[in-house]
Amino acid sequence: MLLILKRLETQDLQDTLRAMGEKLVERFLTHLGKADLDQEFSTIRWIKNNWPRTVTTTSGGTTVTTTMVGSCSAKQYQQIYSAALLGLQWLDRAIARTDAYLVKPGDTATQDVRAALELHFHNTTDRVAHHVKERLAHIRNDIRARCRFRLNAMVLGTKNAMSLPLMRPMTKWCFALTSSTAAE
Numbered sequence: 266m267l268l269i270l271k272r273l274e275t276q277d278l279q280d281t282l283r284a285m286g287e288k289l290v291e292r293f294l295t296h297l298g299k300a301d302l303d304q305e306f307s308t309i310r311w312i313k314n315n316w317p318r319t320v321t322t323t324s325g326g327t328t329v330t331t332t333m334v335g336s337c338s339a340k341q342y343q344q345i346y347s348a349a350l351l352g353l354q355w356l357d358r359a360i361a362r363t364d365a366y367l368v369k370p371g372d373t374a375t376q377d378v379r380a381a382l383e384l385h386f387h388n389t390t391d392r393v394a395h396h397v398k399e400r401l402a403h404i405r406n407d408i409r410a411r412c413r414f415r416l417n418a419m420v421l422g423t424k425n426a427m428s429l430p431l432m433r434p435m436t437k438w439c440f441a442l443t444s445s446t447a448a449e
Contacts (some may be wrong), residue, residue: 266293267301271308275315279334283317290316310336349408356405363398367391 270278282290294313302309313336320339321330333339366378370389382389382397 267297267305267308270312271305278312278315279317282312282315283319287318353405353408356401356408360398360401360405363394363401367394367398370394 270281273281285293294309297305297309315334316336317332317334318338319330319332321328323329331339333342337345362375362378365372366375366382369375370379370391378394379389382394386393386397
């Protein structure tokens with residue numbers, strides 16, 4: 266089966282996986298032998314990253330059907346979304362706290378930042394604090410640029426806005442069989 270799927274074009278693969286259904290695809294992918302896992306890693310990842318999944322939800326009189334292509338289920342997307350939001354909140358807070366430290370480094374309200382700079386960088390100078398703030402802002406901007414999330418409240422059961430994560434076409438966040446990079 267793996268050799269058949271390997272020879273398909275992307276659209277044909279997606280159509281075949283859709284026709285197989287989620288349970289059969291999941292069973293196929295979880296019952297591969299060690300030799301296949303070792304020798305066909307790239308093929309298996311390609312199959313998982315082109316796996317179309319359909320989620321249909323109803324709220325009141327409205328039914329929404331969403332098809333996602335990728336190795337993440339709707340639940341995994343929700344977990345990634347929640348983690349990304351939390352990470353962005355932490356980064357925003359860390360940047361704001363570092364800004365406050367730079368304005369008043371001797372203030373008792375910024376002593377936690379001073380202690381963190383001393384602990385992690387063994388230095389509390391403005392130059393180091395500015396550098397840390399710039400790195401935090403760079404990380405925050407990378408996350409925002411790579412994962413522009415909009416969630417469908419009905420699909421994911423959250424109180425957020427419409428539709429699933431919008432990502433660059435080659436960005437894949439959920440690898441069941443991941444390589445050394447988290448995103449491609």
